[in-house]
Every structure is written in C-alpha cells, then in structure tokens.
Amino acid sequence: MALTVLLQIWARYGFDYPFSWTEELARYLMIWAGLLGATCAFKRRLDPTVVQVNPEDRGLWNKVVFALTVLIFLSPILYYSFYGPNMNFERGFLWRSSNRLSQGMGVNMALIGAIVPLSCAVIVLHLAAILTKRKATT
Known part of the structure; x- marks a missing residue:
C-alpha cells in the first residue's frame, strides 16, 4: 500500500503524469489490510x-x-454478504458487487468486497479455536 502511494507521488510530481490506478489500488489494499488486521x-x-x-x-x-x-455481530454481516431481503441471492452484497467494475483498474468489485465475508469467516474460525482451547496442565 505504501509503495503504491509512493509511486503515485513520484509519478505526479516527478513526471507530472499521475497514474489513474495507484490511488485506487492503495484504497483497496487498505481495506484488505484493515479487515485482515x-x-x-x-x-x-x-x-x-x-x-x-x-x-x-x-x-x-x-x-x-x-x-x-x-x-450476534457477525451473523448479519455474513448473511447480507450472500443474501439480500427475502433470502434473494441477487440482492446480496457480493452479487451486486460482481456487477460493477472499478473505474481506475477495471477489477470486478466482488474481488474487493470478498474480504468482508472472508474476514468474518476467519473470525468465526478463531472464535471456535478460542472456545475449544484447553488450558495446559503443568
């Protein structure tokens, strides 16, 4: 993320020709890094x-x-990532995102939005690990 921002600065002020995709890539990397963090x-x-x-x-x-x-916090996020009202798959977040492309890079927005249910699923996996963890006996 930092490298793409530095590339944007270098291209804008060094060459007076900024790239159209670096700012968008940095924004998407920030979303992925934040949710994985x-x-x-x-x-x-x-x-x-x-x-x-x-x-x-x-x-x-x-x-x-x-x-x-x-x-209670993660269930609605996971549900609405895949389904919309009345369990309509086509009104879910990922399906609606799959019908859009990013302006600068032309990437399918479902690839960017996939981090939302992925991070929720990882947190549920960590929750299961925390709940089933046994204390070590000495």
Whole structure:
C-alpha cells in the first residue's frame, strides 16, 4: 500500500503524469489490510470489545456470552454478504458487487468486497479455536 502511494507521488510530481490506478489500488489494499488486521487482533484478543468477558478466565457462562456477542455481530454481516431481503441471492452484497467494475483498474468489485465475508469467516474460525482451547496442565 505504501509503495503504491509512493509511486503515485513520484509519478505526479516527478513526471507530472499521475497514474489513474495507484490511488485506487492503495484504497483497496487498505481495506484488505484493515479487515485482515482485525482478524489478527481478534485472535490475539487485542480487539475492542463490547462485553468485557475473557472466555479463558472462567467457566461456561463466560464462553457462552463471549460467543453470543461475536456471533450476534457477525451473523448479519455474513448473511447480507450472500443474501439480500427475502433470502434473494441477487440482492446480496457480493452479487451486486460482481456487477460493477472499478473505474481506475477495471477489477470486478466482488474481488474487493470478498474480504468482508472472508474476514468474518476467519473470525468465526478463531472464535471456535478460542472456545475449544484447553488450558495446559503443568
């Protein structure tokens, strides 16, 4: 992302001919990096939380509350990534995105938007790993 921004600056001020695609590429890389970073933050438990529950500290109740808060947040995102109202696949986020191309690069916008359900799925995978993790016995 930083290299594409530097290339944009170099082309704009060095050659007085800016590329049309570098700013768009940097924006899309920022979206991907931000959402993939969110999955890493969730895995390491560095994400901001609504409910201050650590599933590793106590018993079953904390795990249930923790899992419910994460799933209540992610379920609508995953649902509307694939389906629209009345479970209409053609009104889902990815389908609507697949009908558009980016202006500067000509890339199908579904490739850019695919990070949304992908990052949610990775967070659900990390949630399953956190909930099934056993404490090491010494």
